[in-house]
Amino acid sequence: MSDQDLFERFKRRAVEVLSVEDAQVKLEAKFADDLDADSLDLVEFVMALEEEFDINVEEQELEGVDTIGAAFELVKSKI
Amino acid sequence: MGRVSTPRTVLVTGGNRGIGLATAKQFATQGHRVAITYRSEAPADCEGLLAVRCDVTDAQQIDDAFAQIDKELGPVEVVVSNAGITRDGLVLRMKDDDFTDVLDANLTAGFRVARRAVKGMMKGRWGRIIFVSSIVGAAGQAGQANYAASKAGLVGLARSLAKEFASRNITVNIVAPGPIATDMLDALPEERRQAMAQAVPLGRLGSPDEVAGVICFLASDAAAFVTGVVIPVDGGMAMGI
Numbered sequence: 001m002s003d004q005d006l007f008e009r010f011k012r013r014a015v016e017v018l019s020v021e022d023a024q025v026k027l028e029a030k031f032a033d034d035l036d037a038d039s040l041d042l043v044e045f046v047m048a049l050e051e052e053f054d055i056n057v058e059e060q061e062l063e064g065v066d067t068i069g070a071a072f073e074l075v076k077s078k079i
Numbered sequence: 080m081g082r083v084s085t086p087r088t089v090l091v092t093g094g095n096r097g098i099g100l101a102t103a104k105q106f107a108t109q110g111h112r113v114a115i116t117y118r119s120e121a122p123a124d125c126e127g128l129l130a131v132r133c134d135v136t137d138a139q140q141i142d143d144a145f146a147q148i149d150k151e152l153g154p155v156e157v158v159v160s161n162a163g164i165t166r167d168g169l170v171l172r173m174k175d176d177d178f179t180d181v182l183d184a185n186l187t188a189g190f191r192v193a194r195r196a197v198k199g200m201m202k203g204r205w206g207r208i209i210f211v212s213s214i215v216g217a218a219g220q221a222g223q224a225n226y227a228a229s230k231a232g233l234v235g236l237a238r239s240l241a242k243e244f245a246s247r248n249i250t251v252n253i254v255a256p257g258p259i260a261t262d263m264l265d266a267l268p269e270e271r272r273q274a275m276a277q278a279v280p281l282g283r284l285g286s287p288d289e290v291a292g293v294i295c296f297l298a299s300d301a302a303a304f305v306t307g308v309v310i311p312v313d314g315g316m317a318m319g320i
Contacts, residue, residue: 044201
């Protein structure tokens with residue numbers, strides 16, 4: 001699957017779980033500042049991604065993951 | 080009590096008898112959709128309730144129960160975590176298993192059920208979780224170190240949940256019954272039951288319906304601003320503790 005297809009799936013879950021618009025889900029978007037997502041939102045998002053991509057993300061891997069781009073890189077590294 | 084304006088999907092664990100069954104019936108009378116779980120014996124008298132077999136010490140069975148309820152009644156919006164066991168004995172004679180099994184069934188199971196329940200509640204931005212504790216959790220009781228520890232633990236669990244999920248409009252509260260006339264008490268000798276009734280300022284044992292009434296209140300719209308509290312339903316027995 002191409003990066004673009006992967007990102008489309010990733011974006012769909014972001015829109016759904018974080019209640020944001022398609023256009024807001026940009027690589028440089030920060031969860032807290034740009035998407036108004038709190039820690040519970042992030043946990044929900046990670047759980048949705050685990051389900052979507054059939055991956056497992058450990059708690060410590062999330063350290064420093066504060067943008068859409070960083071989260072997407074993490075997901076890609078797991079597939 | 081009459082029908083409610085907003086019917087909810089309610090799950091009562093350990094709903095096959097005693098306080099759990101009385102609570103399930105009261106919710107149903109108010110017009111809610113009610114599921115109960117039972118471990119071994121389905122209640123004979125559960126008309127209008129969805130009875131689901133589920134051992135709450137098993138996360139997979141909890142998952143399956145939620146899936147079934149979701150399908151038949153809709154996403155669970157109110158959880159009453161009531162399932163519990165006793166294995167009484169003096170500490171000197173209490174085996175490790177007697178302690179850990181009671182903790183697992185009464186406290187850890189409450190955690191498992193709540194963890195599963197909040198997923199749907201977060202999506203719906205509305206939820207009510209009510210734990211059935213006991214006044215012995217605060218007062219202590221000779222012969223019930225395991226049970227009292229598990230019931231006290233529920234308070235810390237509930238209050239942490241209350242803070243963690245407050246932003247999602249999920250309230251978490253505790254009802255702490257005193258001596259209530261249920262099978263659990265029927266197992267005790269008559270003298271012991273009488274002594275218990277005498278220790279209650281109101282001079283009698285409570286009925287399961289009287290506990291159910293407070294649980295239903297906590298789940299109602301009237302209790303929207305109440306979270307993290309412990310409400311004793313004990314005829315005044317534990318006043319002030």
